[in-house]
Amino acid sequence: MAKILIMLAQEEDKVKKFINEDIWDTISEFLNWGLHLGKEGENSIHITIGLLILLIIAFIATDFILKTIRRFYTNKMEGDDKLKFISIFKFIKYFVYLLVILLTLRAGGVDITLLITASAALFVGLGLALQDLFQDIIGGIFIITDKSVQVGDIVETEGKVGKVVEIKLRTTRAITRDDRVIIIPNHKFMKDIVYNYTQNNETTREEIRVQVAYGSNVDLVTEILISSLKSNNKVLKDPLPFVLFDDFGDSGLSFSLHFYINETFLALKVKSEIRYVIDAEFRQNNITIPFPQRDVHLFKK
Numbered sequence: 001m002a003k004i005l006i007m008l009a010q011e012e013d014k015v016k017k018f019i020n021e022d023i024w025d026t027i028s029e030f031l032n033w034g035l036h037l038g039k040e041g042e043n044s045i046h047i048t049i050g051l052l053i054l055l056i057i058a059f060i061a062t063d064f065i066l067k068t069i070r071r072f073y074t075n076k077m078e079g080d081d082k083l084k085f086i087s088i089f090k091f092i093k094y095f096v097y098l099l100v101i102l103l104t105l106r107a108g109g110v111d112i113t114l115l116i117t118a119s120a121a122l123f124v125g126l127g128l129a130l131q132d133l134f135q136d137i138i139g140g141i142f143i144i145t146d147k148s149v150q151v152g153d154i155v156e157t158e159g160k161v162g163k164v165v166e167i168k169l170r171t172t173r174a175i176t177r178d179d180r181v182i183i184i185p186n187h188k189f190m191k192d193i194v195y196n197y198t199q200n201n202e203t204t205r206e207e208i209r210v211q212v213a214y215g216s217n218v219d220l221v222t223e224i225l226i227s228s229l230k231s232n233n234k235v236l237k238d239p240l241p242f243v244l245f246d247d248f249g250d251s252g253l254s255f256s257l258h259f260y261i262n263e264t265f266l267a268l269k270v271k272s273e274i275r276y277v278i279d280a281e282f283r284q285n286n287i288t289i290p291f292p293q294r295d296v297h298l299f300k301k
Helices: 002-031 049-074 079-107 112-118 120-129 131-146 218-227 264-284
Strands: 034-037 045-048 154-157 160-167 171-176 181-185 204-212 242-248 253-261
Touching (some): 049 079, 204 218, 253 264
Antiparallel strands (some): 204 253, 242 253
C-alpha cells in the first residue's frame, strides 16, 4: 500500500511539473507574439505583446514619478508661479517620455540605433518645418523663467498695445484697447523690440502735443495746459505735471504737456478728455490753433 501511495505522489509531481511547464510555455509564446521585422540577427526588430506591456508599465511608472515630482515642487508655490512651472514641466515631460520609450525598447532587445538612423531624415524634416514652434516654446520658457513679461503688463508690439492676460508655453494672449484679443508668438519677445510700459512700475508718463498761433501769450498757454489736468482724477498729482516749449514750428508755437497716470491701458481715453478741456479753454481765452500755412510766390516773366 505504501509503495502505491509513493508511486501516486511521484506521478502527481510529474503532472504538476508538466502543467507548470506548459503554462509557462503558453505565456512565453503569448508574450513573444507580434511583428518581427527584418532578418534574424542584430538588425531585426521585434514588436511583441511583451514589449508593449513593458512600455505601458514604463509609461505608468514614469507618469507616477513625474506627478510626484511636480506636486513636490508646486506644493508651496503661489498660483501664477505654479501655472508657469506646470507649463515648463509639460514641455520637459515630452522629452522624458521619449527617453523612456527609447530605453524601454533598448531593454526589450530592440536596436534603437537602427530606429534613430532610419528616422533621421524625418527628424531633420520635422525640425525644419517646426523650427518656429520650437522657437516659440523656447521663448515661452525664457519669458516664464526670467519674468520679462507678466500677466497684467501693458506691452506694445508691431504698433499694437495690449494688456497681457495669459502666458502659455507657445503664445501670449493680450487684450487691446478696443477689446480685441491679440495672440503673440513667444519668439517675438526674443527677436523683436517689444515695449513693456509697466515693467518697472504701474506709473507711466504720457504726453499731449499742441500748437498755438504765433503771437499767443505763452505764459497763458502754459497755465491753461496745466490747469486742464486738474479736473481729471486719473492724472497723478505726484510726480508733478509740466509743460515744455518744444519749438518754433512752421505754422505756430509747439508745446508739449507731460503728466503721469497709473492706468496706462486707459491712456487714450485720458488724453481725449484732456484735449476736450484744452480746446474749450483755448476758445474761451481766444487762443487759436493754427492751420498749416504755406507762402506761394508768383513770378511774372
